[in-house]
Amino acid sequence: MIEVTASDVKxxxxxxxPEGAPKGAxxxxxxxxxxxxxxxxxxxxxxxxxxxxxxxxxxDKVKANAELASDAAEEGRSLIAEVGTEWPLAAIQATVDTVKDAGKVALVGYAWGGYLAYLAAxxxxxxxxxxxxxxxxVMEGARxxxxxxxxxxxxxxxxxxSEADMIQFRASRPDVSAFSYPGATRGFGYAQAPAYNVExxxxxxxRTLFWISQYVVGQGPVQLKNAGAYAQAKVERKGKKKADDMGPPMD
Incomplete structure (x- = not known):
């Protein structure tokens, strides 16, 4: 663990x-x-x-070293309400500043952290x-x-x-690459959680590592299958679209 300071709060x-020289952060x-x-x-x-x-x-601003049990979501939501968004964004900025010497920086967030990542962007x-x-x-900042x-x-x-929210978001923000995963629920990426969905x-x-590699490491653009780069398509897509690719907004 390291210690960082944001707005006079440690x-x-x-x-x-990583082992060896970092590619970025x-x-x-x-x-x-x-x-x-x-x-x-x-x-x-x-x-x-x-x-x-x-x-x-x-x-940490309201409760230091908080690591809540899986059945303590209500307590977590109370802490979120108490800490607000202004200080977390300042803390994210301070954290980014501590690692920028490693190279370019990507932000990856989960649930509340995903919302903060969207704001911080x-x-x-x-x-x-x-x-x-x-x-x-994220719908709050969709425009x-x-x-x-x-x-x-x-x-x-x-x-x-809801699926309707996902569709509405994608239609509102065609500049965001957004994917939906069939059969998956919240927390599907946590290897130690009951909701873990390996596929x-x-x-x-x-997709995340490709995204980071492209924008942090700076490799040449390589089209990942179903990466959402619809503006680059030169031919009309035929057949049924992939279930996990939310597709371009409807006209």
Whole structure:
């Protein structure tokens, strides 16, 4: 763990470093339960992929070292209400500043963290791209044009984000690459959680790593299958579209 300061408030952050020179950095944003074992494992996986990974403890301003049990979502929501969004965004900026010497920085958030990643994409400086998993509340900022490349992953069976909301969001923000995963529910990417869905998790991680590689490492553009780059299509797509690709907005 490291210590960071934002708006005169000290907070902790879990940091994982790669072997050898880093390709860049990834800031991992927690969900409603805090910097849990699942969040730390995600940071470790990014470090194994060659990035400096840091997960700031965004509850520290109101409750230090909060790591809630899986049945304590209500307490987590109370902490979210108490901490608000202004200070977490300042903490995200401070965290980004601590890793920018590693190269370009990506932001990856989960649930509440996915929402913060979406907000931070337009408010935090020094970011190369932003990625959100089952990001609560993104409809609130759906009309605001994205300033950096943004990728979102939605679970088709998410009890808190309806299919109608996903479709409406995609229609409102054609500049965001958004994917839906059939049969998956909230938390599908957490390897230690009951909701873990190996097929959805692996596909989402492939897309996430590709996105980070393209915008952080800066490799030449390579078209990933179903990557959502519809503006590049030169021919009419025929047949039924892939179930997990939400597709371009309807005219």
């Amino acid at each position: 907070f902790s952050a879990y940091r994982a470093d 990834v800031v991992v944003l927690q969900d409603v339960f805090g910097v849990t074992a699942d969040i730390r494992k995600i940071a470790d996986d990014f470090a194994a992929a060659g990035y400096v990974a840091v997960a700031p403890a965004l509850f 337009n408010q935090v400086s020094g970011l190369a791209c932003a990625i959100g998993y089952h990001a609560d509340g 605001e044009k994205r300033r950096i490349p943004t990728l979102l992953h939605f679970a088709e069976e998410d009890p808190q984000i 959805a998790a692996e596909k989402a991680q492939e």
